[in-house]
Amino acid sequence: MxxxxxxxxxxxxxxxxxxxxxxxxxxxxxxxxxxxxxxxxxxxxxxxxxxxxxxxxxxxxxxxxxxxxxxxxxxxxxxxxxxxxxxxxxxxxxxxxxxxxxxxxxxxxSGKPTLRVGKLTIDSLEHKASVDGKQVAFSPREFSLVRLLATHAGEMVTRSDILDDIWGGHEHIDQNVLDQYVSYVRRKLDASATGIRITTVRGLGYRLEPVEAHDAAAEAEPSAEQRR
Known part of the structure; x- marks a missing residue:
């Protein structure tokens, strides 16, 4: 071979x-x-x-x-x-x-060497991401996913486009793999700390977007029902 x-x-x-x-x-x-x-x-x-x-x-x-x-x-x-x-x-x-x-x-x-969205900084040359100077421990695949969404911040990126760009195609990839990676990234991107979040456009794709200060505070603070 x-x-x-x-x-x-x-x-x-x-x-x-x-x-x-x-x-x-x-x-x-x-x-x-x-x-x-x-x-x-x-x-x-x-x-x-x-x-x-x-x-x-x-x-x-x-x-x-x-x-x-x-x-x-x-x-x-x-x-x-x-x-x-x-x-x-x-x-x-x-x-x-x-x-x-x-x-x-x-x-x-392709792409800019450094991207900044909210408090998140993505260094494409070093393949590193940080929030206020503190590095976020992304795997290589997680990093590629965050970088792609950050490149199109505020825009929806379709599931097929993500799979094509990061996995090289979508025909033979179990789409549950993408959902797993989005879940991993969300756990590492604390909206209250980064000022951004990944939202799901049901059935279509994902969007990385800014979180308003009061929204971030609301996400960080558990509701009375959650506390019970």
């Missing part, structure tokens, strides 16, 4: 570095600038999940596309939480892999 992918990517105009294990991949990253990675999960000695985790721990933010035959929702979530940006299950057509790499590279190169 590696030989076939290298041949195809060479034909697409990429300068490809191909290795057959995770340790050699880390060495290649140390010695060469890399714009994107396609990583097989079943690598000898170190799984693709572990390789993704180590790449992110080193501070590198290039897009990572995971390749695997494991297509359960739990496996996809684990891979994305390990630091991958997209997930492609085997068997796949080379044309789809090439299209997903192009989408990942476009997304990585």
């Amino acid at each position: 590696a030989r076939l992918l290298r041949r195809g990517l060479d034909a697409e105009g990429y300068d490809v570095i191909a290795v057959d294990n995770g340790v050699d991949a880390l060495i290649a990253l140390r010695d060469h600038p890399v714009d994107a990675m396609a990583v097989d999960v079943m690598l000898p000695g170190m799984s693709g999940f572990e390789l993704c985790r180590r790449v992110r721990e080193s501070g590198r933010t290039m897009p990572i596309l995971l390749l695997t035959a494991r297509d359960a929702v739990e496996d996809r979530v684990f891979g994305l939480d390990s630091g991958a940006d997209d997930y492609l299950t085997k068997p796949f057509a080379f044309a789809e892999l090439a299209a997903r790499l192009r989408a990942l590279l476009r997304r990585d190169a």
Whole structure:
């Protein structure tokens, strides 16, 4: 597979570095600038999940596309939480892999380096988010979701657009995965502290919008019924 992918990517105009294990991949990253990675999960000695985790721990933010035959929702979530940006299950057509790499590279190169919405600051170069200077611990996928919604602050972003932009497509992705990630992000974005919230446009999508001061205070203060 590696030989076939290298041949195809060479034909697409990429300068490809191909290795057959995770340790050699880390060495290649140390010695060469890399714009994107396609990583097989079943690598000898170190799984693709572990390789993704180590790449992110080193501070590198290039897009990572995971390749695997494991297509359960739990496996996809684990891979994305390990630091991958997209997930492609085997068997796949080379044309789809090439299209997903192009989408990942476009997304990585686009957008403003820094976004500010409410009290939330998003640094696209460092892949970090903070509120009043205090970092918010988002996973790579959560960060991508927040950044996309913040880029369109005040506007509805459709479910299909989110799945296309962040997961590389919506036809083969369980939409419950998106709902799970929105739930994760909401728990980390305290509306009273950030001045923003994510609202659901039922059946259509999501919107990140400012919270008025009195609304934020109301959300922070439990009602009399809740206190009972």
